[in-house]
Amino acid sequence: MMTTLAYVVAYLGLVFFLIACVARFMMWSKMPMHVRWELYPVAHEGGGKAAYGGSYLEETDWWTKKREVSLVGELKVMVPEILFLVALREHNKKLWTRSFPFHFGLYLVGGVTALMLVGGLIVGYLPESIAAPVGKIISSVVPFLGGAGLVLGIIGAVGLFLRRRGRALRDYTAPADLFNLIFFIAAFGVALVTFIGFDRDFSMVETFIVNLVTFNLAPIGDGTGGMLLTLSAVLLALLVAYIPTTHMSHFIGKYFAYHSIRWSDEPNLAGGSQEKTIHELLSRPVTWSAPHIKADGKKSWLDVTLEDDDNETT
Amino acid sequence: MKQPDSVKDMGRRPGEPLAQINQFEQIPLPPPFDKLEDEPEFAQLSDSAREKYVVLDDTIAVNIEKPTTKEEEEKLVNGFLSGLEKLFSVEDNWTFLQPFEMSMEHCAKCHTCSDACPIYEESGENELYRPVYRSEILRRIYFKYIKKASPSLHGDIDLNWETVARLIELSYRCNLCRRCAQTCPIGADNGLLSREIRKIASMEMGIVPKELHDDGSVLQLKVGSSTGMTPMIVKDNIEFIDEDTAERTGYPIETPFDVQGADILLIHNAGEIMAWPENPGAFATLFEAAGLSWTLSSDVIGYDGINYGVWYDDVQFARVAVRHAQVAKKLGVKKIVLGECGHAHKALTVIADKVLTGDLNIPRESAIVTMRDILRSGAIKIDKSRNDFPVTLHDPCNMVRLMGIVSPQREIIHEVVPEGRFREMAPHGVENYCCGGGSGFAIMSGHNFQDWRHRMTGRRKFRQILDAFQDESMDPSHMKYLCAPCSNCKGQIRDIITYYDAFEKAGIYYGGLVELIVNAMEDVQPGFIDWEWH
Numbered sequence: 001m002m003t004t005l006a007y008v009v010a011y012l013g014l015v016f017f018l019i020a021c022v023a024r025f026m027m028w029s030k031m032p033m034h035v036r037w038e039l040y041p042v043a044h045e046g047g048g049k050a051a052y053g054g055s056y057l058e059e060t061d062w063w064t065k066k067r068e069v070s071l072v073g074e075l076k077v078m079v080p081e082i083l084f085l086v087a088l089r090e091h092n093k094k095l096w097t098r099s100f101p102f103h104f105g106l107y108l109v110g111g112v113t114a115l116m117l118v119g120g121l122i123v124g125y126l127p128e129s130i131a132a133p134v135g136k137i138i139s140s141v142v143p144f145l146g147g148a149g150l151v152l153g154i155i156g157a158v159g160l161f162l163r164r165r166g167r168a169l170r171d172y173t174a175p176a177d178l179f180n181l182i183f184f185i186a187a188f189g190v191a192l193v194t195f196i197g198f199d200r201d202f203s204m205v206e207t208f209i210v211n212l213v214t215f216n217l218a219p220i221g222d223g224t225g226g227m228l229l230t231l232s233a234v235l236l237a238l239l240v241a242y243i244p245t246t247h248m249s250h251f252i253g254k255y256f257a258y259h260s261i262r263w264s265d266e267p268n269l270a271g272g273s274q275e276k277t278i279h280e281l282l283s284r285p286v287t288w289s290a291p292h293i294k295a296d297g298k299k300s301w302l303d304v305t306l307e308d309d310d311n312e313t314t
Numbered sequence: 315m316k317q318p319d320s321v322k323d324m325g326r327r328p329g330e331p332l333a334q335i336n337q338f339e340q341i342p343l344p345p346p347f348d349k350l351e352d353e354p355e356f357a358q359l360s361d362s363a364r365e366k367y368v369v370l371d372d373t374i375a376v377n378i379e380k381p382t383t384k385e386e387e388e389k390l391v392n393g394f395l396s397g398l399e400k401l402f403s404v405e406d407n408w409t410f411l412q413p414f415e416m417s418m419e420h421c422a423k424c425h426t427c428s429d430a431c432p433i434y435e436e437s438g439e440n441e442l443y444r445p446v447y448r449s450e451i452l453r454r455i456y457f458k459y460i461k462k463a464s465p466s467l468h469g470d471i472d473l474n475w476e477t478v479a480r481l482i483e484l485s486y487r488c489n490l491c492r493r494c495a496q497t498c499p500i501g502a503d504n505g506l507l508s509r510e511i512r513k514i515a516s517m518e519m520g521i522v523p524k525e526l527h528d529d530g531s532v533l534q535l536k537v538g539s540s541t542g543m544t545p546m547i548v549k550d551n552i553e554f555i556d557e558d559t560a561e562r563t564g565y566p567i568e569t570p571f572d573v574q575g576a577d578i579l580l581i582h583n584a585g586e587i588m589a590w591p592e593n594p595g596a597f598a599t600l601f602e603a604a605g606l607s608w609t610l611s612s613d614v615i616g617y618d619g620i621n622y623g624v625w626y627d628d629v630q631f632a633r634v635a636v637r638h639a640q641v642a643k644k645l646g647v648k649k650i651v652l653g654e655c656g657h658a659h660k661a662l663t664v665i666a667d668k669v670l671t672g673d674l675n676i677p678r679e680s681a682i683v684t685m686r687d688i689l690r691s692g693a694i695k696i697d698k699s700r701n702d703f704p705v706t707l708h709d710p711c712n713m714v715r716l717m718g719i720v721s722p723q724r725e726i727i728h729e730v731v732p733e734g735r736f737r738e739m740a741p742h743g744v745e746n747y748c749c750g751g752g753s754g755f756a757i758m759s760g761h762n763f764q765d766w767r768h769r770m771t772g773r774r775k776f777r778q779i780l781d782a783f784q785d786e787s788m789d790p791s792h793m794k795y796l797c798a799p800c801s802n803c804k805g806q807i808r809d810i811i812t813y814y815d816a817f818e819k820a821g822i823y824y825g826g827l828v829e830l831i832v833n834a835m836e837d838v839q840p841g842f843i844d845w846e847w848h
């Protein structure tokens with residue numbers, strides 16, 4: 001009964017996580033075009049310009065020239081940023097010593113879970129001749145990576161928690177911020193106790209995940225071990241569902257912060273595809289109330305922009 | 315040093331300043347200005363001003379009168395909430411909706427950005443000037459009073475007229491330099507949030523510093539320039555500048571006006587024509603010598619590239635940008651070239667990029683790039699030895715961090731200044747520090763605001779300038795050139811050099827970039843840079 005609950009919560013947690021992430025991604029991607037607000041260096045600037053923060057605006061008659069946009073340049077910044085939080089290391093070393101283990105721990109736990117899910121699919125649906133060796137390899141790396149992930153995640157979360165309670169950040173910390181970290185510490189803590197005390201080779205977890213992907217809701221483990229496994233599965237599933245509903249969904253937002261804002265330098269060339277969108281946006285009504293705007297809720301941006309020169313003072 | 319204990323103080327301690335700086339506790343400047351006791355006295359705000367206007371700290375920028383009735387108090391609060399809501403609407407704020415929401419939603423309150431802010435640093439890390447302090451107040455107001463979320467989720471704040479009025483004042487304690495945003499690990503932008511608060515005040519509540527609106531964008535739209543110059547006066551002034559420049563250079567020039575079908579419409583910041591006539595004079599000399607097809611415009615607004623809307627109001631911004639483009643369209647030029655003015659560069663090239671369409675979408679280019687190409691072309695002959703003095707370069711934020719124009723100005727300096735004479739400031743390029751006059755401060759001087767900006771916003775730049783010349787004699791007879799290719803930056807730098815008497819005491823002189831080029835042109839008489847304090 002208890003394990004069945006764990007399966008159900010795990011399914012719901014994962015589904016909710018996916019839906020919430022997609023919704024969040026859609027929310028950011030559906031936002032209207034905004035005015036350019038890039039911030040240099042822009043990583044995809046080609047011709048060696050990204051290295052010192054230069055742009056295509058350094059060229060005479062830049063609109064007649066082909067822009068050099070380097071995807072490799074973006075990857076060179078993005079990959080180390082995602083994996084090692086380079087910006088934080090550069091600008092806030094103290095915080096990085098807490099935030100990096102926390103994030104890297106998350107990546108490891110997430111990565112190991114994904115690995116076990118793939119392993120579960122292979123074991124569940126492919127012939128024994130393939131499933132056995134693959135399962136063996138996965139089983140040999142999972143305990144090590146999973147254990148390391150849990151330990152790093154807890155160390156990082158405790159460090160972040162203490163820092164948030166410290167003088168500098170206390171005033172900027174809402175109870176929810178502390179709750180988020182406690183949630184992480186609790187979920188990872190129970191998982192770590194389960195791992196150390198009852199599931200050193202991650203076999204129970206692996207079985208749980210194989211069952212999950214094969215829709216076999218069979219009970220796993222018994223006694224305290226089984227109970228702890230159930231509890232960790234429930235806590236982790238709830239955590240996974242909770243993350244995208246909070247500001248911790250910044251892993252999605254950050255993609256847009258870079259690609260749609262900081263690095264968004266695509267010019268609106270005369271006669272190009274952007275002009276139509278801009279025109280549509282300029283046709284939207286304005287309701288700002290200050291007298292000098294001269295909006296009435298019906299006039300568009302274009303109308304108020306072209307208002308004649310009897311501009312009012314405030 | 316007095317500072318707030320908490321974000322919540324914004325709506326508490328009625329009538330009290332939340333922060334005050336003790337000038338004798340500030341970090342000393344480099345020599346020869348390293349004695350705090352020798353620094354000019356920090357002018358205090360008058361009692362009558364404290365009585366009349368909302369009090370935030372040592373100064374006043376916006377002049378928000380204290381409400382005298384309950385209705386007036388409510389008007390402030392309700393106006394602010396209504397404006398804040400509009401910032402989240404596609405209709406009213408498509409211009410900045412995504413960057414705004416990103417910064418509202420994703421700040422981790424980690425304080426990484428604090429050390430990047432020159433104001434926070436030079437204030438002795440006063441909490442009021444922490445970049446995220448004002449953002450956090452805005453965020454809490456939004457979540458608690460508009461989203462009606464529990465304060466345990468996003469933090470608590472009292473909302474009263476003083477919270478609102480102080481927050482608007484506080485949005486004018488930021489240069490909008492976006493140095494903080496550059497260091498944010500998440501991509502949040504406190505500079506942008508300052509600007510969005512300014513927008514609520516201006517676009518919804520009609521509250522804005524007089525210098526930016528009444529005497530700024532409104533005057534520009536009405537008569538053609540925030541300097542008050544009408545087309546006729548501009549033409550007269552330029553004629554005088556041509557004569558004066560020709561006298562100095564021995565190179566006759568006649569600035570072309572309203573040349574139909576010219577390749578280039580050059581738009582200066584009209585402040586140059588009034589305060590630094592050598593700059594338009596040098597441009598005319600260089601462009602004529604290089605044989606360019608160019609013109610100035612004498613149409614209303616066509617001769618003043620400023621656009622103060624970039625600092626406080628999207629509609630005022632769009633009005634000015636469109637008129638600039640209309641002037642260019644009327645002349646049928648191939649491109650607009652922007653003179654040495656950072657915010658005019660960013661306004662018309664980058665921000666207006668998503669406003670100008672169709673036949674108003676006329677290409678824009680930086681004069682720095684144009685000048686770099688003149689030098690590359692070999693059209694003029696250069697004698698570097700004429701610039702044989704120490705030179706350092708101030709990078710205007712708008713050109714470097716916000717536009718990525720970093721290398722052309724250095725290439726120019728390399729071409730016109732002898733080896734070993736140029737030194738970079740630390741840091742420079744895209745990591746530069748604002749001059750301290752950014753976001754309109756250079757033209758704001760009500761009450762003791764000018765003193766405040768010298769103490770707080772301009773101090774880091776002045777420190778950098780002094781540091782850059784530390785290997786040189788600081789004897790006033792040993793002249794040193796600070797190159798600042800931006801009219802607003804020059805205004806701020808002029809003011810701070812004057813404040814510390816750094817020309818008389820340390821031989822620090824300032825000017826633009828084109829002046830350095832013309833000073834080294836073989837075809838003109840030596841001595842274009844006259845080393846006289848104007």
Ligand code: SF4
Nearest residue numbers: 421422424425427498
């Ligand atoms: S703006 Fe960025 S750097 Fe500053 S506190 Fe927020 S998350 Fe941290």
Ligand code: SF4
Nearest residue numbers: 431489491492494505
């Ligand atoms: S934009 Fe510049 S002045 Fe404003 S808070 Fe950020 S660093 Fe400080």
